[in-house]
Amino acid sequence: MTTLQILNNAAAAKYAAAKLTVEVKNNALSVIADQLDSTMPDIIKANSADIAKSQGTISNVMLDRLRLDEGRIHAMAEGIRAVAALPDPVGEIIEKFTRPDGLEISKVRVPLGVIAIIYESRPNVTSDAAALCLKSGNVCVLRAGKEAHASAAAIVSAMRKGLEKVGLNPDLINLIEDTSRNSANELMTAAGHVDLLIPRGGAGLIKACVENAKVPVIQTGTGICHVYVDKDADLDMAVKIIINAKCSRPSVCNAMEVCLVHKEIAGKFLPVLYKALVSDRDKNKVTLMLDNCAFALLSGKDYCQRASEGDFDTEFLDYKMAVGIVGGTEEAIAHISAHSTGHSDCIVTRNQQNAELFTRLVDSAAVYVNASTRFTDGGEFGLGCEMGISTQKLHARGPMGLKELTTYKYVVRGNGNIR
Secondary structure: OOHHHHHHHHHHHHHHHHHOOHHHHHHHHHHHHHHHHHOHHHHHHHHHHHHHHHOOOOOHHHHHHHOOOHHHHHHHHHHHHHHHOOOOOOOOEEEEEEOOOOOEEEEEEEEOOEEEEEEOOOOHHHHHHHHHHHHOOOEEEEEOOHHHHHHHHHHHHHHHHHHHHOOOOHHHEEEOOOOOHHHHHHHHOOOOOOOEEEEEOOHHHHHHHHHHOOOOEOOEOOOOEEEEEOOOOOHHHHHHHHHHHHHOOOOOOOOEEEEEEEHHHHHHHHHHHHHHHHHOOOOOOOEEEEOHHHHHHHOOOOOEEEOOHHHHHOOOOOOEEEEEEEOOHHHHHHHHHHHOOOOEEEEEOOOHHHHHHHHHHOOOOEEEEOOOHHHOOOOOOOOOOOOOEEOOOOOOOEEOOOHHHEEEEEEEEOOOOOO
8 A cells, every 4th residue: 555545544534533432442452452462473473574684784782672572562562551541631621711701711632633653663662652642532654664664564453453343443553564765755745644743763764854844743762861970979879870771771762872970079980880881791881982081080991982072972872871071060061951962861969959950951851860861751751651752842842642642722612702
């Protein structure tokens, strides 16, 4: 089926999606989750084909991002069930007031319509996006990257069968069949068919969508996330946070890429950090890209390189991390302002005044005090799952859940009022 045919089918289904009651949507999501669990062998088989095809063409960390197993598929199903358990945002009266002339004005939450999602090598995005769109009364059009297309097709097939089982139009959930750049361009320029486009992937994909789209776009994803270790930090806590933020899953957008250290503690802290990230690790040792001051402290050690300026603007998505030494909280904030992508940034400190300054002036979607950046996630924020992490400021910011997939309209009730 061509991309245009799929878009036409999606547009035809959006009014049916908007009419669905919360009971119907929740029942459909429950059946869809069961369908994912029951078709797990088919999904794993398709994913194995994607993995085999991608061997040698993408890094091991990106292969891990692509890989599905029983645990991950079951987690996808549980994510759908969690979305079903959330309150339905559609129809919520955000605000209501009566004017002196008797007009009763309500600000009511409504679906956006057709939401297109372009994503790359994370097949779990398929089920997360579809579940959130369905619960929020929207139709989704999914466009997976070629690395994950077989996996996405198996997941969408299971979800559409779930819709059919409960008597709903399977075109509420759609997958673009063409994985060439042409289909991405068609979605970017599908004015009249697509009400919102959400790119989830690397900086190149997001830049292409922002620069070329003729439809509304929410900018997501690219995460050059910082952890600043203040002079008043609990250093054991700082090491624990950095290990989690960098190493628990380095291929995701909320993994840290830059460590900033106060100059007064750098001489004590950096050797401890090196031991934790390099010496004590049998595998997946972290390569440290060090600015001149940090390099002087760790010079001659394995996995230590002198950083170029570009390293502080790189989303490594790997076991690599840029390290810089700063003179204090304000200098750390200035560095983050110059290099952050507005995703997630953290200060580790016991100094309340420095923490308050950091949270007030760091202009990112999520700002942390003494906690790992890895918490920037829809599930961790109680949203069930997420559509992505918005790094812009209009309409949606941070993890995007159900409410971020709606807009609002004013419903005005009168009694023959004329102006």
